[in-house]
Amino acid sequence: MDGLVLDSESGYFAAWQQAAADMGYHLDQVFCLALSGSHGPAISQRLLARFGADFGLELFYRLSGQYWREQVRRVGIPVKTGFNQALQQIKSLGLPYCLATNSRRADAEQCLILAGLQEVFEQVLTREDVDHPKPAADIFIKAAEAIKIPPQLCRVLEDSPIGVRAAVAADCPCLYIPSVLPADSEASHLAYRVLPDLAAVADFISAGFDHPL
Numbered sequence: 058m059d060g061l062v063l064d065s066e067s068g069y070f071a072a073w074q075q076a077a078a079d080m081g082y083h084l085d086q087v088f089c090l091a092l093s094g095s096h097g098p099a100i101s102q103r104l105l106a107r108f109g110a111d112f113g114l115e116l117f118y119r120l121s122g123q124y125w126r127e128q129v130r131r132v133g134i135p136v137k138t139g140f141n142q143a144l145q146q147i148k149s150l151g152l153p154y155c156l157a158t159n160s161r162r163a164d165a166e167q168c169l170i171l172a173g174l175q176e177v178f179e180q181v182l183t184r185e186d187v188d189h190p191k192p193a194a195d196i197f198i199k200a201a202e203a204i205k206i207p208p209q210l211c212r213v214l215e216d217s218p219i220g221v222r223a224a225v226a227a228d229c230p231c232l233y234i235p236s237v238l239p240a241d242s243e244a245s246h247l248a249y250r251v252l253p254d255l256a257a258v259a260d261f262i263s264a265g266f267d268h269p270l
Contacts, residue, residue: 058169059158060137080113093237191220208229209229216233221244
C-alpha cells in the first residue's frame with residue numbers, strides 16, 4: 058500500500074523527522090528510506106538501536122501521528138502514478154486481486170479512505186492477519202489463498218526490498234516498482250521484472266501474461 062498504491066511514505070518520513078527534532082534528535086532521510094516497507098515493531102526496534110533505550114517511543118509516535126494528520130488534512134494522500142491504469146487493466150481481464158500490507162488494519166483503512174480508495178479493494182490483508190509480517194512469506198501466501206490462485210501463478214507488485222523478499226519467499230513472481238531510487242540491487246536481482254511505475258505495470262498486463270517465467 059504505502060509507496061506502491063499510495064504516495065504516503067514521504068509524508069511519514071517528514072512527520073518522523075519533525076517529531077524526532079522536537080525531541081532533540083536528528084533523523085536523516087537515509088535512515089527513513091531504509092525503513093521503507095517495514096512494519097511497526099521493526100521500526101521501533103531500529104529507532105531504539107539508533108538512539109538508545111531511553112528514546113521515548115510513545116512520545117515519538119504521538120508527535121509524528123499528530124504531524125502526519127495535520128499534513129494529510131492540508132494535502133491529502135496522493136495516489137501513485139499509473140494506479141488507475143493498472144487497476145483498469147486488472148479489472149478488464151477479470152483478474153482477482155488483493156491488497157497485502159505490513160500496516161495495521163486500522164491504519165490501512167484510514168489511509169485508503171483519505172486517498173478515496175476505500176471501495177477499491179474487496180480484500181485487504183494486514184500484518185494483523187498473519188503470524189509473521191514481511192519479509193516473511195505469510196501475507197502473500199494468505200493473499201494467494203484469498204484470491205484462490207496458486208502462489209506461482211500470482212503476480213506480486215512491490216515497491217520495497219522487504220516486500221520483494223517476502224514475495225520470493227512465497228514463491229510468487231514479483232514486479233518490483235521501487236519507491237526509493239536507485240533501486241535496491243538485491244531486490245532487482247530477485248524480482249521477475251523491475252518497472253518504473255504502475256503505468257508500466259498496466260502496459261505489462263495489457264501485453265498478456267504469457268511471459269516466460
